[in-house]
Amino acid sequence: MIFNMFMAGRIAFGPGVSSLAGEKASALGGRRALLVTDRTMEKLGTAAKIISYIDAAGLSVVPFYDVEPEPSVETVDTATALAKSEGCDLVVGLGGGSCLDVAKAASVLLTNEGSAARYQGLGLVKNAGVPKIMIPTTAGTGSEVTFTAVLIRKSDGVKGGINGDQLYPDFSLLDPELTVTMPPSVTAATGMDALAHALEAYTSKQASPFSDMFAEEAISRIGRFLRVAVYNGSDIHARSEMMLAALYGGIALANAGVTACHALAYPLGSMFGIGHGQANALLLPYVAQFNAMALPEKFGAAAELLGGSFEEESLWDSASMCSALLHQLVADIALPSTLSELDPRITEDHFAAMAEKAMGVARPMANNPRTMNTDLCIEIYKEAM
Ligand SMILES: [Fe+2]
Structure with a gap:
């Protein structure tokens, strides 16, 4: 048994903890904060609330509201230029x-x-950044505990991450109250992204006893609480459990990586503009089926964590039950379950190009429990059609 483990920064969790934003910003030595957010947070009044907390601690705030759904390199450059011209010494996301x-x-x-x-x-970033605080308002991405920033280059449409230890947040404030305004479709898609992180990390070739512990806790919470969070969005208990699950999924992902599902989802985003969560939600049951026989103990255990109960079933039956339970979950939370339903522009003619792009996402493909190649990618896309 050989593994490394990493835990990023410091975290405060619980309803209302976003009100600590000013106190934490001040403790990190900030005097003028760049607040990086979007128009939705502005409209909902969430941005104004966070600004008031930072103001109250004696810091000034420069807001940047122009983050788009698939953020670009150009947006980062614009936000950075604003922060430089305003003399900001701390960033709040x-x-x-x-x-x-x-x-x-x-x-x-x-x-x-x-x-x-x-x-x-x-590892291309050389210098430590200015201190940063992350305040997520969805329960899914795990970005609050990872060292990655995924950006698309508008010039050539290529998507790529900036990956480096300098990107780990100094502090993350995980406040489930901020997630209650998420509409059901966003709750569903981001919740499935968190499940993909957990299940992929659990079945990754890099999985360790440390990452497994977080992955198992995430999978079981999402199995119990995602439907409730989608259909009863104001249930703060379900929202808290989902936020915790997303955090655990993020820690599992940061330590064990993701596998073929995230790699196969990537061209759906870059070629058709499909949202990250929705793309992963759609593919996860198909990839689970494809991988089940390569790692039956883990997929069988995941099926049990998702709420399946097995007494007489063989290991093989319980392993493939994981995919069936995922299909059921996707249907229950009203997300599309086939590529043709997801976007009618996607046809079989695209599969070769999509498979090529997916195979280019090298590390997740190398982590996959079943050895991947372009033909197998095409097989999975066909299955999902
Ligand atoms: Fe993801």
């Missing part, structure tokens, strides 16, 4: 994974010269 990723990237761009495009890759 507020929103879903897109806002957090832009905030994390801006924090390191403030101390590393040039465009964000220069740093897409692994």
Whole structure:
């Protein structure tokens, strides 16, 4: 048994903890904060609330509201230029994974010269960034505990992460109250992203006893509480359990990586603009079926964690039950279950190009429990059609 483990930064969890934003910003030595968020947070009044907390601690705030759903290198450059001209010395990210990723990237761009495009890759960032605080408003991405910022380059449409230890947040405030305004479709898609992180980390070739512990807790919570969070969004208990599950999924992902599902979902985003959570939700049951026989103990255990009960079934039956339970979950929370339903523009003619792009996402493909190649990717897309 050989493994490394990593826990990022410091975390405060619980209803109302976002009110600590000012206190934490001040403790990190900030005087002028760049708040990186989007128009939804502005409209909901969540941004104004966070600004008031930071104000009250004696810091000034420069808001940036222009983060788009699939954030770009150009957006990071614009936010960084604003922060530089305003003399900001701390960054606060507020929103879903897109806002957090832009905030994390801006924090390191403030101390590393040039465009964000220069740093897409692994370990290219040299200097520590300015201190950063992350306040997620969805329960899914795990961006609050990972060292990645995924950005698309508008110039050539290529999506790539800035990956480096400097991107880990200094503090994350996980406040389930901020997630109650999420509409059901977003709750469903982001919750499935969290489940994909947990199940993929659980079945990754990099899985360890440490990552397994977090993955198991995440899978069982999502099995119990995602439907409730979707259909009874104001249930703060279900929202808290989902936020905890997303955190655990993020820790599992940060330590064990993801597998073929995230890699196969990637071209759906870059070629058709499908949201990250929705793409992963759709593919997860198919990838689970494809992988089940390569790692039956883990998939059988995951099926049990998702609420399946087995007495007489063989190991093989319980392993493939995982996929059936995932299909059931996707249907219950009203997400599309086939590629043709997801987007009628997707046809079999695209599969070769999609498979090629997916195989290019090298690390997740290498982590997959069943050895992958382009033909097998096409097989999974066909199955999902
Ligand atoms: Fe994800």
